[in-house]
Amino acid sequence: MATAVPPAAPPESRRAPAWRRALRNPRISIAGGLLLVAALAAALAPVITPFDYRDQVALPLTGSGLLGTDDFGRDVLSRLVMGMRTSLVVAAAAVVIAAVLGVLAGLVAGYLGGWTAVAVTRGADILLSFPAVVLAIAAVAILGPELRNVVIVIGVLYVPRFARIVYVQVLTVRSAEYVDAARVMGAGPMRIMLRTVLPNIAAPIIVQTSLSLSFAVQVEAGLSFLGLGAQPPLPSLGTMVAAGRDFLEVQPSLLIHPAVVIIAIVLALNVLGDGLRDLLDPRRAAR
Amino acid sequence: MSGFLVRRLGLALVQLVVVASLIFLLVRLIPGDAARAVAGEIATKEQVAAIRAEMGLDRPVWGQFLDFWAGLLRGDLGTSLISGREVMLDLPPRVANSLELVLIALALAVLIGVPLGRWAALRADRAGDHLVTGAGILGISLPVFVLGTLLLLVFSLWLPILPPERFVTIGQDPAAHLRALVLPVVTLTAASTAVIARMTRSSMLETLSADYVRTARSKGLAETLVVRRHALRTALIPVVSITGVELATLIGSTVLVETIFGWPGMSSFLMNAVGSRDYPVIQAVVLSTATIVIAVNFAADLVIRALDPRTEAV
Numbered sequence: 001m002a003t004a005v006p007p008a009a010p011p012e013s014r015r016a017p018a019w020r021r022a023l024r025n026p027r028i029s030i031a032g033g034l035l036l037v038a039a040l041a042a043a044l045a046p047v048i049t050p051f052d053y054r055d056q057v058a059l060p061l062t063g064s065g066l067l068g069t070d071d072f073g074r075d076v077l078s079r080l081v082m083g084m085r086t087s088l089v090v091a092a093a094a095v096v097i098a099a100v101l102g103v104l105a106g107l108v109a110g111y112l113g114g115w116t117a118v119a120v121t122r123g124a125d126i127l128l129s130f131p132a133v134v135l136a137i138a139a140v141a142i143l144g145p146e147l148r149n150v151v152i153v154i155g156v157l158y159v160p161r162f163a164r165i166v167y168v169q170v171l172t173v174r175s176a177e178y179v180d181a182a183r184v185m186g187a188g189p190m191r192i193m194l195r196t197v198l199p200n201i202a203a204p205i206i207v208q209t210s211l212s213l214s215f216a217v218q219v220e221a222g223l224s225f226l227g228l229g230a231q232p233p234l235p236s237l238g239t240m241v242a243a244g245r246d247f248l249e250v251q252p253s254l255l256i257h258p259a260v261v262i263i264a265i266v267l268a269l270n271v272l273g274d275g276l277r278d279l280l281d282p283r284r285a286a287r
Numbered sequence: 288m289s290g291f292l293v294r295r296l297g298l299a300l301v302q303l304v305v306v307a308s309l310i311f312l313l314v315r316l317i318p319g320d321a322a323r324a325v326a327g328e329i330a331t332k333e334q335v336a337a338i339r340a341e342m343g344l345d346r347p348v349w350g351q352f353l354d355f356w357a358g359l360l361r362g363d364l365g366t367s368l369i370s371g372r373e374v375m376l377d378l379p380p381r382v383a384n385s386l387e388l389v390l391i392a393l394a395l396a397v398l399i400g401v402p403l404g405r406w407a408a409l410r411a412d413r414a415g416d417h418l419v420t421g422a423g424i425l426g427i428s429l430p431v432f433v434l435g436t437l438l439l440l441v442f443s444l445w446l447p448i449l450p451p452e453r454f455v456t457i458g459q460d461p462a463a464h465l466r467a468l469v470l471p472v473v474t475l476t477a478a479s480t481a482v483i484a485r486m487t488r489s490s491m492l493e494t495l496s497a498d499y500v501r502t503a504r505s506k507g508l509a510e511t512l513v514v515r516r517h518a519l520r521t522a523l524i525p526v527v528s529i530t531g532v533e534l535a536t537l538i539g540s541t542v543l544v545e546t547i548f549g550w551p552g553m554s555s556f557l558m559n560a561v562g563s564r565d566y567p568v569i570q571a572v573v574l575s576t577a578t579i580v581i582a583v584n585f586a587a588d589l590v591i592r593a594l595d596p597r598t599e600a601v
Contacts, residue, residue: 126302126309129306130535130576131535131538131580132539133536133540134538134557134576135577137542137558137561138573141561217430226542226543226558245436248436252440256440259436263428263433266429270424
């Protein structure tokens with residue numbers, strides 16, 4: 001029991017708010033800080049990259065520039081930052097779709113119960129019985145290999161994960177006194193779901209968002225690696241790993257640089273997700 | 288147990304029917320004309336119409352749906368639009384090759400992950416635990432195609448212990464077959480081992496503090512017996528269900544891993560079909576992977592049922 005959080009939590013009023021405890025937690029602040037830097041670099045990519053990612057700036061496969069040039073003589077550092085931008089934008093958009101649809105489905109199923117609940121939970125089970133990557137490959141192949149389709153497919157595939165978690169959480173708070181209180185005060189179902197229930201089940205949703213982002217980055221990169229995501233000349237971390245594979249013997253750094261960036265981002269998202277779960281889930285924090 | 292078995296089998300069959308129907312709809316209801324996509328940009332109207340007739344897409348959807356099911360029940364998955372061969376001739380050996388990788392990787396993940404997680408849980412918050420926890424989070428953060436490509440770089444090029452080889456079947460040359468197996472299996476098993484070790488550890492920690500484990504301790508049982516007889520059995524229940532989930536993940540990952548190492552499983556079959564929009568093949572591959580996942584989840588639920596003492600008597 002050598003944890004920072006004492007087993008008997010102090011009264012709610014004296015406990016620091018979650019965001020302040022999060023900042024003091026080294027795992028969360030380091031991983032979160034790294035992701036913040038990555039997100040800033042991705043947002044400002046066109047401004048801060050030394051060269052345009054499409055331009056030949058030096059001879060192919062030379063050491064010019066900070067990280068050298070690729071097989072077309074384009075600046076690897078510039079492409080790496082742009083590739084990170086592609087991967088992060090696709091992953092974030094997909095997770096937003098999954099979270100919004102999943103949370104809505106879970107809220108409605110949990111609050112209304114009955115056949116809505118059966119439909120949502122059974123639907124989630126069935127969607128989860130497809131191997132996600134195989135279904136993503138097939139769906140993107142049918143819809144056409146475009147990033148927009150990758151976003152839609154990953155988003156839809158991750159809806160059940162959010163729906164399930166939210167559904168279970170709603171069941172536990174549905175009969176809480178504060179929900180009854182809101183109903184007695186005359187709040188309608190929409191208001192109760194969004195204003196009363198949702199804030200009280202936010203913690204597991206936040207954790208799931210972080211972990212889903214880590215999966216989405218991996219799936220986007222995997223699809224792009226197979227040529228089904230970002231199309232040239234736009235780089236994604238996955239297409240850069242695929243390109244690096246062709247030059248393993250000549251210039252392994254073409255593989256190693258994007259590999260390190262992907263691993264760092266996924267690792268940071270997983271550490272952040274684990275840290276948030278331990279912080280927000282009192283049952284786990286007590287250990 | 289038999290009532291449960293029947294109900295669970297019924298659920299698996301319903302899942303199969305829904306999944307197969309969804310795959311049928313996925314191919315047909317997606318925006319865009321499948322026949323035109325197959326024919327290509329420069330095909331004439333007549334060519335597209337001929338392909339549409341050949342694919343059976345000119346008939347009403349309900350008729351196509353019934354044909355699809357009649358075919359499935361006969362074990363007929365249709366004919367490849369590109370090679371003209373029956374899918375059932377080419378699919379089984381591919382699935383077998385993929386399953387070889389996936390099942391070996393999954394077995395290794397369980398055989399390494401469960402003892403590792405148990406070991407870490409028994410020394411919670413000590414150095415060994417931190418090592419396993421740290422390695423675990425790194426393990427789940429290595430995207431499979433990145434790890435595979437890096438392993439290829441290190442073990443085939445830098446230290447040429449396992450140079451890239453042409454695939455041979457186990458009958459042709461067992462030793463070469465096993466050598467070709469090593470890197471893809473290691474690549475696949477890394478993340479699953481980490482997932483299973485993490486789950487075993489946290490589940491063990493939970494059961495070790497449960498009341499019935501305290502009771503077992505207080506009646507004077509040796510700690511090894513408490514762990515083996517009382518804690519581990521219950522702790523394994525969530526591990527079994529995550530192992531079922533891991534199989535679905537591994538089947539997805541194997542598509543990437545086979546592409547990297549040139550293993551002739553479902554991957555090249557699927558990717559060639561994707562490149563040429565060979566719908567019957569895409570449909571068959573998705574259906575067979577979903578069937579495997581449903582079957583394994585069914586088996587996992589039976590194991591959970593057998594492990595869980597609370598449901599034994601029912």
